[in-house]
Amino acid sequence: MRIALVSEHASPLAALGGVDAGGQNVHVAALACALARLGHTVTVYTRRDDDSLPDRVDAAPGVEVVHLNAGSPVPVPKDDLLPYLPELAAGLAAEWARTAPDVVHAHFWMSGLICISAVQTVADAGRPRIPVVQTFHALGTVKRRYQGPDDTSPRERRTLEPWVGQTVDAIIATCSDEVTELSAMGVAPSTVSVVPCGVDLSLFRPDGPREQVPATRTRLAVVGRLVPRKGVELVIAALALLRDAGRDDVDLLIVGGGRPQDAMHEDPDGVRLLGVAAEHGVSGQVILRGQVPQAELPAILRSVAVVVCAPWYEPFGITPLEAMACGVPVVVAKVGGLTDSVVDGVTGIHVPSRDVPAIAGAVRSLLEDPDRAAALGQAGRARVANGYSWDRIAAATVDVYRTVLSAQVPNVTPGPTVTPAAPAAAFAAPQASVVTRRERRP
Numbered sequence: 001m002r003i004a005l006v007s008e009h010a011s012p013l014a015a016l017g018g019v020d021a022g023g024q025n026v027h028v029a030a031l032a033c034a035l036a037r038l039g040h041t042v043t044v045y046t047r048r049d050d051d052s053l054p055d056r057v058d059a060a061p062g063v064e065v066v067h068l069n070a071g072s073p074v075p076v077p078k079d080d081l082l083p084y085l086p087e088l089a090a091g092l093a094a095e096w097a098r099t100a101p102d103v104v105h106a107h108f109w110m111s112g113l114i115c116i117s118a119v120q121t122v123a124d125a126g127r128p129r130i131p132v133v134q135t136f137h138a139l140g141t142v143k144r145r146y147q148g149p150d151d152t153s154p155r156e157r158r159t160l161e162p163w164v165g166q167t168v169d170a171i172i173a174t175c176s177d178e179v180t181e182l183s184a185m186g187v188a189p190s191t192v193s194v195v196p197c198g199v200d201l202s203l204f205r206p207d208g209p210r211e212q213v214p215a216t217r218t219r220l221a222v223v224g225r226l227v228p229r230k231g232v233e234l235v236i237a238a239l240a241l242l243r244d245a246g247r248d249d250v251d252l253l254i255v256g257g258g259r260p261q262d263a264m265h266e267d268p269d270g271v272r273l274l275g276v277a278a279e280h281g282v283s284g285q286v287i288l289r290g291q292v293p294q295a296e297l298p299a300i301l302r303s304v305a306v307v308v309c310a311p312w313y314e315p316f317g318i319t320p321l322e323a324m325a326c327g328v329p330v331v332v333a334k335v336g337g338l339t340d341s342v343v344d345g346v347t348g349i350h351v352p353s354r355d356v357p358a359i360a361g362a363v364r365s366l367l368e369d370p371d372r373a374a375a376l377g378q379a380g381r382a383r384v385a386n387g388y389s390w391d392r393i394a395a396a397t398v399d400v401y402r403t404v405l406s407a408q409v410p411n412v413t414p415g416p417t418v419t420p421a422a423p424a425a426a427f428a429a430p431q432a433s434v435v436t437r438r439e440r441r442p
Protein backbone atom coordinates (compact mmCIF):
# COMPACT_ATOMS: atom_id res chain seq x y z
CA MET A 1 0.00 0.00 0.00
CA ARG A 2 1.20 3.56 -0.67
CA ILE A 3 0.42 5.49 2.50
CA ALA A 4 0.61 9.26 3.00
CA LEU A 5 0.88 10.47 6.60
CA VAL A 6 0.25 14.19 6.94
CA SER A 7 1.39 15.98 10.09
CA GLU A 8 1.37 19.68 9.36
CA HIS A 9 3.15 20.97 12.49
CA ALA A 10 4.65 17.87 14.08
CA SER A 11 7.60 16.66 12.04
CA PRO A 12 8.84 13.14 12.66
CA LEU A 13 12.35 14.59 12.42
CA ALA A 14 11.93 17.27 15.12
CA ALA A 15 13.67 17.42 18.51
CA LEU A 16 11.18 16.49 21.26
CA GLY A 17 10.11 18.17 24.48
CA GLY A 18 9.32 21.71 23.30
CA VAL A 19 5.87 23.33 23.41
CA ASP A 20 4.71 21.87 20.08
CA ALA A 21 6.92 18.78 19.80
CA GLY A 22 5.92 15.67 21.70
CA GLY A 23 3.71 12.67 21.32
CA GLN A 24 2.40 13.46 17.83
CA ASN A 25 5.92 13.68 16.42
CA VAL A 26 6.81 10.36 18.09
CA HIS A 27 3.59 8.77 16.90
CA VAL A 28 4.02 9.79 13.28
CA ALA A 29 7.69 8.75 13.17
CA ALA A 30 7.15 5.38 14.81
CA LEU A 31 3.96 4.59 12.91
CA ALA A 32 5.67 5.41 9.61
CA CYS A 33 8.58 3.07 10.38
CA ALA A 34 6.30 0.29 11.60
CA LEU A 35 4.09 0.57 8.48
CA ALA A 36 7.22 0.36 6.33
CA ARG A 37 8.35 -2.74 8.24
CA LEU A 38 5.02 -4.31 7.27
CA GLY A 39 5.99 -3.75 3.64
CA HIS A 40 4.12 -0.51 2.91
CA THR A 41 5.62 2.57 1.28
CA VAL A 42 5.18 5.61 3.49
CA THR A 43 5.54 9.31 2.73
CA VAL A 44 5.23 11.76 5.60
CA TYR A 45 4.30 15.35 4.72
CA THR A 46 5.08 18.16 7.11
CA ARG A 47 5.64 21.92 6.92
CA ARG A 48 9.16 23.18 6.24
CA ASP A 49 10.10 25.24 9.31
CA ASP A 50 13.79 25.63 8.54
CA ASP A 51 15.45 26.83 5.36
CA SER A 52 18.11 24.15 5.52
CA LEU A 53 15.64 21.26 5.35
CA PRO A 54 15.83 19.38 2.05
CA ASP A 55 12.65 18.89 0.02
CA ARG A 56 12.74 15.15 0.55
CA VAL A 57 14.52 13.08 3.20
CA ASP A 58 14.94 9.30 3.21
CA ALA A 59 14.18 8.97 6.89
CA ALA A 60 14.20 5.16 7.20
CA PRO A 61 13.86 2.19 4.85
CA GLY A 62 10.51 2.68 3.10
CA VAL A 63 9.88 6.07 4.74
CA GLU A 64 10.34 9.41 3.03
CA VAL A 65 9.68 12.77 4.68
CA VAL A 66 8.57 15.58 2.36
CA HIS A 67 8.86 19.19 3.52
CA LEU A 68 6.07 21.36 2.11
CA ASN A 69 6.47 25.09 1.75
CA ALA A 70 3.98 27.33 3.52
CA GLY A 71 5.01 30.85 4.36
CA SER A 72 8.58 31.56 5.39
CA PRO A 73 10.56 28.49 6.43
CA VAL A 74 10.61 29.41 10.11
CA PRO A 75 8.95 27.85 13.16
CA VAL A 76 5.33 28.98 13.59
CA PRO A 77 3.31 27.97 16.69
CA LYS A 78 0.71 25.43 15.66
CA ASP A 79 -2.10 27.70 16.83
CA ASP A 80 -0.96 30.31 14.29
CA LEU A 81 -0.79 27.96 11.32
CA LEU A 82 -4.32 28.36 9.97
CA PRO A 83 -3.43 31.01 7.34
CA TYR A 84 -0.77 28.69 5.94
CA LEU A 85 -3.09 25.76 5.35
CA PRO A 86 -4.18 26.69 1.81
CA GLU A 87 -0.57 26.64 0.65
CA LEU A 88 -0.03 23.30 2.36
CA ALA A 89 -3.20 21.90 0.78
CA ALA A 90 -2.06 23.09 -2.64
CA GLY A 91 1.34 21.45 -2.10
CA LEU A 92 -0.29 18.16 -1.17
CA ALA A 93 -2.66 18.28 -4.14
CA ALA A 94 0.26 18.87 -6.50
CA GLU A 95 2.13 15.92 -5.01
CA TRP A 96 -0.85 13.61 -5.22
CA ALA A 97 -1.72 14.68 -8.75
CA ARG A 98 1.71 13.29 -9.71
CA THR A 99 1.68 10.17 -7.51
CA ALA A 100 -1.48 9.34 -5.64
CA PRO A 101 -1.27 7.39 -2.40
CA ASP A 102 -3.79 4.61 -1.77
CA VAL A 103 -4.77 6.13 1.54
CA VAL A 104 -4.12 9.38 3.38
CA HIS A 105 -3.80 9.49 7.17
CA ALA A 106 -4.10 12.99 8.64
CA HIS A 107 -2.70 13.82 12.08
CA PHE A 108 -4.27 16.73 14.02
CA TRP A 109 -7.33 18.65 12.91
CA MET A 110 -5.49 21.06 10.63
CA SER A 111 -3.91 18.18 8.72
CA GLY A 112 -7.43 16.79 8.32
CA LEU A 113 -8.53 20.04 6.71
CA ILE A 114 -5.72 20.15 4.20
CA CYS A 115 -6.07 16.46 3.37
CA ILE A 116 -9.80 16.76 2.70
CA SER A 117 -9.10 19.74 0.47
CA ALA A 118 -6.20 18.15 -1.42
CA VAL A 119 -8.07 14.89 -1.97
CA GLN A 120 -11.01 16.86 -3.34
CA THR A 121 -8.76 18.81 -5.72
CA VAL A 122 -7.32 15.56 -7.03
CA ALA A 123 -10.79 14.05 -7.43
CA ASP A 124 -12.07 17.18 -9.17
CA ALA A 125 -9.34 16.63 -11.75
CA GLY A 126 -10.93 13.28 -12.57
CA ARG A 127 -8.61 11.07 -10.55
CA PRO A 128 -9.92 8.40 -8.16
CA ARG A 129 -10.82 9.76 -4.77
CA ILE A 130 -8.30 8.91 -2.08
CA PRO A 131 -9.80 7.99 1.31
CA VAL A 132 -8.82 10.06 4.34
CA VAL A 133 -8.29 8.55 7.79
CA GLN A 134 -8.00 11.00 10.68
CA THR A 135 -6.21 10.88 14.04
CA PHE A 136 -6.91 14.02 16.06
CA HIS A 137 -4.28 13.54 18.80
CA ALA A 138 -6.08 16.26 20.76
CA LEU A 139 -9.54 17.80 20.59
CA GLY A 140 -10.37 21.49 20.81
CA THR A 141 -13.50 20.82 22.88
CA VAL A 142 -11.43 19.16 25.59
CA LYS A 143 -8.71 21.80 25.41
CA ARG A 144 -11.29 24.59 25.80
CA ARG A 145 -12.95 22.83 28.70
CA TYR A 146 -9.72 22.69 30.69
CA GLN A 147 -7.83 25.73 29.46
CA GLY A 148 -10.72 28.17 29.00
CA PRO A 149 -9.43 31.60 28.00
CA ASP A 150 -5.84 30.31 27.95
CA ASP A 151 -6.61 28.13 24.93
CA THR A 152 -4.76 29.78 22.05
CA SER A 153 -6.39 27.66 19.32
CA PRO A 154 -7.88 29.67 16.46
CA ARG A 155 -11.61 30.34 16.89
CA GLU A 156 -12.29 28.53 13.65
CA ARG A 157 -11.31 25.28 15.31
CA ARG A 158 -14.74 25.19 16.99
CA THR A 159 -16.48 24.59 13.67
CA LEU A 160 -13.74 23.15 11.53
CA GLU A 161 -12.63 20.35 13.82
CA PRO A 162 -16.11 18.76 14.11
CA TRP A 163 -16.48 19.23 10.36
CA VAL A 164 -13.28 17.28 9.78
CA GLY A 165 -14.58 14.54 12.07
CA GLN A 166 -17.88 14.37 10.22
CA THR A 167 -16.25 14.44 6.78
CA VAL A 168 -13.31 12.05 6.77
CA ASP A 169 -13.77 8.40 5.90
CA ALA A 170 -12.63 7.02 9.24
CA ILE A 171 -11.25 8.22 12.53
CA ILE A 172 -8.67 6.53 14.67
CA ALA A 173 -9.19 7.57 18.30
CA THR A 174 -6.28 6.89 20.61
CA CYS A 175 -8.45 6.10 23.67
CA SER A 176 -12.00 5.16 24.55
CA ASP A 177 -12.67 8.52 26.21
CA GLU A 178 -12.05 10.20 22.85
CA VAL A 179 -14.89 8.19 21.30
CA THR A 180 -17.32 9.82 23.71
CA GLU A 181 -15.89 13.26 22.96
CA LEU A 182 -16.14 12.66 19.21
CA SER A 183 -19.72 11.50 19.54
CA ALA A 184 -20.57 14.74 21.37
CA MET A 185 -19.06 16.59 18.39
CA GLY A 186 -21.53 14.91 16.03
CA VAL A 187 -19.18 12.24 14.72
CA ALA A 188 -20.87 8.92 13.96
CA PRO A 189 -19.42 6.27 16.30
CA SER A 190 -19.51 3.77 13.42
CA THR A 191 -16.68 5.69 11.77
CA VAL A 192 -14.41 5.56 14.83
CA SER A 193 -11.92 2.85 15.72
CA VAL A 194 -9.74 2.93 18.83
CA VAL A 195 -6.08 2.25 18.19
CA PRO A 196 -3.72 3.43 20.94
CA CYS A 197 -0.25 4.87 20.53
CA GLY A 198 2.65 2.49 20.80
CA VAL A 199 6.04 2.28 22.47
CA ASP A 200 9.45 1.45 21.05
CA LEU A 201 9.96 -1.76 23.01
CA SER A 202 13.52 -2.29 21.85
CA LEU A 203 14.55 1.11 23.24
CA PHE A 204 12.33 1.26 26.33
CA ARG A 205 13.16 -1.95 28.21
CA PRO A 206 13.99 -2.80 31.82
CA ASP A 207 17.55 -3.97 31.18
CA GLY A 208 20.30 -1.60 30.14
CA PRO A 209 22.32 1.28 31.52
CA ARG A 210 20.90 3.46 34.25
CA GLU A 211 21.96 6.87 35.48
CA GLN A 212 23.77 7.01 38.78
CA VAL A 213 21.73 8.37 41.69
CA PRO A 214 23.48 9.28 44.96
CA ALA A 215 22.98 6.41 47.45
CA THR A 216 21.13 8.65 49.90
CA ARG A 217 18.64 10.02 47.35
CA THR A 218 15.48 8.64 45.73
CA ARG A 219 14.22 9.99 42.44
CA LEU A 220 10.80 10.65 40.98
CA ALA A 221 10.43 11.79 37.40
CA VAL A 222 8.00 13.56 35.12
CA VAL A 223 8.71 13.46 31.40
CA GLY A 224 7.25 15.43 28.52
CA ARG A 225 6.33 18.87 27.34
CA LEU A 226 6.18 21.26 30.28
CA VAL A 227 3.08 23.20 29.22
CA PRO A 228 0.78 24.01 32.18
CA ARG A 229 -1.82 21.38 31.33
CA LYS A 230 0.76 18.64 31.91
CA GLY A 231 0.37 19.34 35.66
CA VAL A 232 4.06 19.40 36.61
CA GLU A 233 3.21 22.03 39.26
CA LEU A 234 1.02 19.45 40.97
CA VAL A 235 3.92 17.04 41.22
CA ILE A 236 6.18 19.74 42.67
CA ALA A 237 3.48 20.46 45.26
CA ALA A 238 3.27 16.72 46.01
CA LEU A 239 7.05 16.67 46.49
CA ALA A 240 6.60 19.31 49.21
CA LEU A 241 3.96 17.15 50.90
CA LEU A 242 6.32 14.18 50.81
CA ARG A 243 9.01 16.31 52.41
CA ASP A 244 6.55 17.43 55.09
CA ALA A 245 5.81 13.76 55.71
CA GLY A 246 9.50 13.10 56.37
CA ARG A 247 10.63 12.04 52.87
CA ASP A 248 13.18 14.79 52.29
CA ASP A 249 15.40 12.25 50.53
CA VAL A 250 13.23 12.48 47.39
CA ASP A 251 14.22 14.49 44.31
CA LEU A 252 12.04 15.28 41.30
CA LEU A 253 13.63 15.04 37.89
CA ILE A 254 11.73 17.07 35.30
CA VAL A 255 12.61 15.95 31.78
CA GLY A 256 11.44 18.02 28.82
CA GLY A 257 11.15 21.64 27.80
CA GLY A 258 12.26 23.62 24.81
CA ARG A 259 15.97 23.72 25.66
CA PRO A 260 18.82 21.57 26.92
CA GLN A 261 19.55 21.46 30.65
CA ASP A 262 22.10 24.28 30.76
CA ALA A 263 19.65 26.70 29.09
CA MET A 264 16.53 25.80 31.06
CA HIS A 265 16.80 29.00 33.12
CA GLU A 266 15.83 30.78 29.85
CA ASP A 267 12.94 28.46 29.07
CA PRO A 268 9.60 30.09 30.01
CA ASP A 269 8.18 26.83 31.33
CA GLY A 270 11.43 26.11 33.14
CA VAL A 271 11.34 29.52 34.81
CA ARG A 272 7.70 29.00 35.80
CA LEU A 273 8.43 25.60 37.36
CA LEU A 274 11.48 26.85 39.24
CA GLY A 275 9.24 29.58 40.67
CA VAL A 276 6.73 26.95 41.81
CA ALA A 277 9.53 24.91 43.40
CA ALA A 278 10.76 28.01 45.26
CA GLU A 279 7.22 28.76 46.49
CA HIS A 280 7.01 25.28 47.94
CA GLY A 281 10.51 25.42 49.39
CA VAL A 282 11.74 22.45 47.36
CA SER A 283 14.14 24.18 44.95
CA GLY A 284 17.00 21.99 46.14
CA GLN A 285 15.00 18.85 45.30
CA VAL A 286 13.91 19.77 41.77
CA ILE A 287 16.21 19.04 38.84
CA LEU A 288 15.29 20.51 35.45
CA ARG A 289 16.90 18.19 32.91
CA GLY A 290 15.59 20.02 29.85
CA GLN A 291 15.11 18.43 26.45
CA VAL A 292 16.61 14.94 26.30
CA PRO A 293 16.91 12.90 23.08
CA GLN A 294 14.61 9.92 23.28
CA ALA A 295 17.51 7.49 22.98
CA GLU A 296 18.80 8.78 26.33
CA LEU A 297 15.49 8.51 28.19
CA PRO A 298 15.57 4.81 29.13
CA ALA A 299 18.74 5.19 31.24
CA ILE A 300 17.06 8.06 33.08
CA LEU A 301 13.78 6.17 33.55
CA ARG A 302 15.58 3.09 34.93
CA SER A 303 17.18 5.30 37.61
CA VAL A 304 13.89 6.52 39.09
CA ALA A 305 11.64 4.93 41.69
CA VAL A 306 8.35 6.23 40.28
CA VAL A 307 7.26 8.16 37.19
CA VAL A 308 4.40 10.56 37.83
CA CYS A 309 2.06 11.80 35.13
CA ALA A 310 -0.53 14.28 36.45
CA PRO A 311 -2.00 16.11 33.46
CA TRP A 312 -5.33 17.98 33.71
CA TYR A 313 -6.38 15.98 30.66
CA GLU A 314 -4.53 13.62 28.34
CA PRO A 315 -5.56 12.48 24.85
CA PHE A 316 -3.17 9.54 25.13
CA GLY A 317 0.06 10.00 27.09
CA ILE A 318 3.00 7.98 25.76
CA THR A 319 5.46 8.74 28.56
CA PRO A 320 3.83 6.58 31.27
CA LEU A 321 3.87 3.70 28.80
CA GLU A 322 7.56 4.29 28.17
CA ALA A 323 8.16 4.14 31.94
CA MET A 324 6.10 0.95 32.20
CA ALA A 325 8.09 -0.53 29.32
CA CYS A 326 11.23 0.09 31.40
CA GLY A 327 9.60 -1.71 34.35
CA VAL A 328 9.11 1.49 36.36
CA PRO A 329 5.89 1.90 38.37
CA VAL A 330 3.72 4.87 37.46
CA VAL A 331 1.30 7.15 39.28
CA VAL A 332 -1.10 8.72 36.79
CA ALA A 333 -4.09 11.03 36.85
CA LYS A 334 -7.26 9.16 36.02
CA VAL A 335 -7.94 11.04 32.79
CA GLY A 336 -8.23 10.33 29.07
CA GLY A 337 -5.90 7.75 27.62
CA LEU A 338 -4.29 7.02 30.98
CA THR A 339 -7.46 5.29 32.18
CA ASP A 340 -7.05 2.77 29.33
CA SER A 341 -3.30 2.24 29.41
CA VAL A 342 -2.65 2.04 33.16
CA VAL A 343 -4.58 -0.61 35.09
CA ASP A 344 -5.16 0.80 38.56
CA GLY A 345 -3.46 -1.27 41.26
CA VAL A 346 -2.00 -3.68 38.70
CA THR A 347 0.36 -1.76 36.42
CA GLY A 348 0.34 1.55 38.29
CA ILE A 349 -1.82 3.73 40.49
CA HIS A 350 -4.62 6.06 39.39
CA VAL A 351 -5.15 9.30 41.29
CA PRO A 352 -8.00 11.77 40.83
CA SER A 353 -7.33 14.69 38.52
CA ARG A 354 -5.47 17.64 40.10
CA ASP A 355 -5.30 16.00 43.53
CA VAL A 356 -1.94 16.84 45.11
CA PRO A 357 -2.44 14.87 48.36
CA ALA A 358 -3.49 11.82 46.32
CA ILE A 359 -0.33 12.08 44.19
CA ALA A 360 1.83 12.37 47.30
CA GLY A 361 -0.01 9.49 48.99
CA ALA A 362 0.31 7.16 45.99
CA VAL A 363 4.01 7.93 45.53
CA ARG A 364 4.68 7.46 49.22
CA SER A 365 2.88 4.11 49.27
CA LEU A 366 5.18 2.89 46.47
CA LEU A 367 8.35 4.26 48.06
CA GLU A 368 7.47 2.47 51.28
CA ASP A 369 6.61 -0.84 49.64
CA PRO A 370 9.40 -1.67 47.16
CA ASP A 371 8.02 -5.17 46.54
CA ARG A 372 4.70 -3.78 45.43
CA ALA A 373 6.44 -1.13 43.35
CA ALA A 374 8.51 -3.82 41.63
CA ALA A 375 5.41 -5.94 40.98
CA LEU A 376 3.59 -2.99 39.39
CA GLY A 377 6.68 -2.27 37.28
CA GLN A 378 6.85 -5.87 36.06
CA ALA A 379 3.14 -5.98 35.29
CA GLY A 380 3.49 -2.65 33.46
CA ARG A 381 6.25 -4.02 31.25
CA ALA A 382 4.17 -7.11 30.47
CA ARG A 383 1.12 -5.01 29.58
CA VAL A 384 3.06 -2.71 27.27
CA ALA A 385 4.94 -5.61 25.65
CA ASN A 386 1.66 -7.43 24.98
CA GLY A 387 -0.46 -4.61 23.70
CA TYR A 388 1.53 -1.56 22.70
CA SER A 389 4.30 -2.53 20.28
CA TRP A 390 4.36 -0.26 17.25
CA ASP A 391 4.15 -3.35 15.03
CA ARG A 392 0.85 -4.20 16.64
CA ILE A 393 -0.40 -0.62 16.43
CA ALA A 394 0.62 -0.43 12.75
CA ALA A 395 -1.22 -3.67 11.97
CA ALA A 396 -4.39 -2.33 13.63
CA THR A 397 -3.99 0.93 11.70
CA VAL A 398 -3.68 -0.98 8.42
CA ASP A 399 -6.96 -2.76 9.27
CA VAL A 400 -8.64 0.65 9.34
CA TYR A 401 -7.03 1.63 6.01
CA ARG A 402 -8.26 -1.62 4.43
CA THR A 403 -11.76 -1.02 5.73
CA VAL A 404 -12.01 2.42 4.12
CA LEU A 405 -10.47 1.15 0.90
CA SER A 406 -12.96 -1.66 0.65
CA ALA A 407 -15.84 0.78 1.24
CA GLN A 408 -14.74 3.15 -1.51
CA VAL A 409 -17.46 4.50 -3.80
CA PRO A 410 -17.07 7.00 -6.61
CA ASN A 411 -16.92 10.61 -5.55
CA VAL A 412 -18.94 13.05 -7.55
CA THR A 413 -19.94 15.89 -5.26
CA PRO A 414 -17.44 18.71 -5.01
CA GLY A 415 -16.48 19.75 -1.48
CA PRO A 416 -15.04 23.06 -0.31
CA THR A 417 -11.71 23.83 -1.89
CA VAL A 418 -8.93 25.50 0.02
CA THR A 419 -7.23 27.95 -2.25
CA PRO A 420 -4.51 30.43 -1.40
CA ALA A 421 -6.82 33.17 -2.65
CA ALA A 422 -9.69 32.44 -0.32
CA PRO A 423 -8.50 30.73 2.84
CA ALA A 424 -10.92 32.49 5.13
CA ALA A 425 -13.95 31.63 3.04
CA ALA A 426 -12.86 28.07 2.63
CA PHE A 427 -12.31 27.56 6.32
CA ALA A 428 -14.96 29.77 7.83
CA ALA A 429 -18.23 28.04 7.09
CA PRO A 430 -18.00 24.44 6.05
CA GLN A 431 -21.38 23.06 5.07
CA ALA A 432 -21.82 19.40 5.74
CA SER A 433 -24.43 19.36 2.98
CA VAL A 434 -21.95 20.27 0.25
CA VAL A 435 -19.28 17.94 1.47
CA THR A 436 -18.86 14.56 0.02
CA ARG A 437 -19.45 11.83 2.53
CA ARG A 438 -18.73 8.40 1.30
CA GLU A 439 -20.64 5.32 2.24
CA ARG A 440 -19.61 4.02 5.58
CA ARG A 441 -19.57 0.50 6.75
CA PRO A 442 -22.09 -0.24 9.46
Ligand code: UDP
Nearest residue numbers: 016017022023224256291292294317318319
Ligand atom coordinates in the same frame (compact mmCIF):
# COMPACT_ATOMS: atom_id res chain seq x y z
N1 UDP B 1 10.17 13.25 24.86
C1 UDP B 1 11.51 13.15 24.57
N2 UDP B 1 12.38 14.01 25.15
C2 UDP B 1 11.98 14.99 26.01
C3 UDP B 1 10.60 15.09 26.31
C4 UDP B 1 9.71 14.22 25.72
O1 UDP B 1 11.93 12.26 23.82
O2 UDP B 1 12.82 15.73 26.48
C5 UDP B 1 9.20 12.31 24.23
C6 UDP B 1 8.69 11.23 25.17
O3 UDP B 1 9.58 10.16 25.23
C7 UDP B 1 7.36 10.87 24.53
C8 UDP B 1 6.90 12.17 23.88
O4 UDP B 1 8.04 13.02 23.82
O5 UDP B 1 7.56 9.86 23.55
C9 UDP B 1 5.78 12.84 24.64
O6 UDP B 1 4.60 12.18 24.37
P1 UDP B 1 3.32 12.21 25.30
O7 UDP B 1 2.26 11.44 24.61
O8 UDP B 1 3.64 11.76 26.69
O9 UDP B 1 2.92 13.74 25.42
P2 UDP B 1 2.39 14.82 24.33
O10 UDP B 1 3.60 15.55 23.89
O11 UDP B 1 1.74 14.06 23.22
O12 UDP B 1 1.44 15.68 25.05
